[in-house]
Structures are given as structure tokens and as C-alpha cells.
Amino acid sequence: GQQVMQIPQYQHVQEGEDFTTYCNSSTTLSNIQWYKQRPGGHPVFLIQLVKSGEVKKQKRLTFQFGEAKKNSSLHITATQTTDVGTYFCAGPRRAGANNLFFGTGTRLTVIP
Amino acid sequence: EADIYQTPRYLVIGTGKKITLECSQTMGHDKMYWYQQDPGMELHLIHYSYGVNSTEKGDLSSESTVSRIRTEHFPLTLESARPSHTSQYLCASSEGDRGQGYTFGSGTRLTVV
Numbered sequence: 001g002q003q004v005m006q007i008p009q010y011q012h013v014q015e016g017e018d019f020t021t022y023c024n025s026s027t028t029l030s031n032i033q034w035y036k037q038r039p040g041g042h043p044v045f046l047i048q049l050v051k052s053g054e055v056k057k058q059k060r061l062t063f064q065f066g067e068a069k070k071n072s073s074l075h076i077t078a079t080q081t082t083d084v085g086t087y088f089c090a091g092p093r094r095a096g097a098n099n100l101f102f103g104t105g106t107r108l109t110v111i112p
Numbered sequence: 113e114a115d116i117y118q119t120p121r122y123l124v125i126g127t128g129k130k131i132t133l134e135c136s137q138t139m140g141h142d143k144m145y146w147y148q149q150d151p152g153m154e155l156h157l158i159h160y161s162y163g164v165n166s167t168e169k170g171d172l173s174s175e176s177t178v179s180r181i182r183t184e185h186f187p188l189t190l191e192s193a194r195p196s197h198t199s200q201y202l203c204a205s206s207e208g209d210r211g212q213g214y215t216f217g218s219g220t221r222l223t224v225v
Contacts, residue, residue: 042202043155045214046213093157098143098162098206099143099157099168100145100157102155103154105154
């Protein structure tokens, strides 16, 4: 079945350091979405990538969709304590489907 | 303000009880979803709906049912709660192909004793 793996599972960084999480799908994805979940909270939508090789930026966050549309990455520059949380990637469960299959998540801890 | 609401926020219930978790959204979204999430883990799709009177099973749909009689309301029912059902249940809605992603509710943290 479909698998969406994220690495690393956990990441501890000093405040100000950069952080990257990688998302790898066993199947080609029509699009990929990223979500952030704060401790004790619910996932919040960050962005959707659709095109092969697409790169999008949101302030200190940079999202990239791989050329083969099977992998993606999220890079945070100069982390802040407000970046703490778990970052999930998600892709359609089947081609053309609107329901999502979520990745395993990367839990980010930022040490002040 | 357009939003998605889940009740109750927390629930402790005995084994064998029937429970219904409520989810309502005011955004007029056709598509709604239920996910189960254990602490710190990934989300697993339980059920989804693409509109009124349309429901489909996800990956963890056994032992639960849903209904979609009104666009804004998508309740989840566990017929007989078991300790293995202890988890967080997240409801979400979306417009589908508009690239806006899911909007999640605050979740229901269920404990079955």
C-alpha cells in the first residue's frame, strides 16, 4: 500500500539553526501538502505544491516538490521557538482523490 | 466567523458504551473527513464524505459509522467503545481542489476505561 515516510522522526536544534524535514512517497503524487501541529493542537495547513520541481517560500520556510513528484522537503531558516511542533506532509490517497494520506511526521524541538 | 467545531473536547467513557463525536463546520465545504491520531503519531483516515448522503470508509473504519444528512454536520459514532479506541479524533473539511488544504477542528480526546 501507499507509504509516505518522513525523516528525521525527531529533530532538536538550537534556536537560530536551520532545520529540514524530508518527505518520501512510494508513489507519484499529483500534489503534496504540508501541515504544522503544535503540541496539544490540531494540524494547520501550510502550503500545497503541485508542479514538478516547484519551490515556494513563506518567510523563513521553503517548500520544495521533487522533479519526480515522489518527494518533498520543508526547510526552516534560523529557527525560532515558535517553530516548535510536528510537521506533516500529506498526499492524495489515490490519484484524483481529495482525501489525504499523511506522512509519519517530524517533531521539531527548538532549544532557546 | 467560518470555522469547524468538535464536541466534546474531552471524553472519558466506559467500555461497551455507545458514543457519538460531533463535528460541524460553517464554511459550506462539501468534503469532510475523520482522522484518528495517537499522541505524536501520524493521522489515519477513518471515514470521509464528499457531500450530503455520501460517505466512504477510510483505512481505520471498522467499529465506527458516520452520517452526512446535512452539509455542515458529520458525526462519528462508536457503537461499542473499547480501550483500543482511546485516541484523539480529528474532524476536517475542505473545498477539494482549490489548493486550500484541510481545515481541522480542535479534536476530541477520547479515553475508554
